[in-house]
Amino acid sequence: IIVMYMLVAVVTTGMVSYADLAKQDSPSLATAFELVGADWAAKIISFGIVLGLATVVMVLLLGLTRIVFAMSRDGLLPRGLSKTGKHGTPAALQIVVGAVVALVAAFFDIGVLSDMVNIGTLSAFTLVAISIPIMRKKRPDLPRAFKMPGNPWIPILIAVANFWLMLNLSVLTWIRFVVWLVVGFAIYFGYGYWHARLGKGDLTETLSAETDKAVNG
Structure with missing residues (x-):
């Protein structure tokens, strides 16, 4: 997947200058095709983006529900949030989380939300990267499914890169x-x-x- 993203970036850069993309109100891969006159391709890409975003939102909602469920089970949030239905799933919590996210998306500016999602995700990745060498040092006895190559230097580089991206966000x-x-x-x-x-x-x-x-x- 990483290689595919890199190839798409290379092709897009060859099609349209990044300076021209930056002048657009909503620059995207579809915008690059529109600028070169391939409107039919831009429509197909836009349709694929909508489908892709729908699946991403569904997965993120499931992940958010699982996090709230785990925190509730561990006592960090009220225990009532970790109740499950007759099928053993937190269906009620999933509905509540979906409703809250829908209300937030409906009443808040999408630009503000995207910036908050970016800084929240980058901060989480930064903390995870920093925690890897710390946990390997403090708790070497814990069972682990994989080993982090290049520890601790790669996690440190990841943390620095994420923090640099955070610094580029607005005050x-x-x-x-x-x-x-x-x-x-x-x-x-x-x-x-x-x-x-x-x-x-x-x-x-x-x-x-x-x-x-x-x-x-």
């Missing part, structure tokens, strides 16, 4: 990001810290039992 985006972090810290220290199962023994025992079950079948 207002950073202000919103800091406010969002403050809200998150308030939820954690106001509720999650006092109700979390981590450190109380039961979560460690549960994870150990699940690990043994996975290893031993």
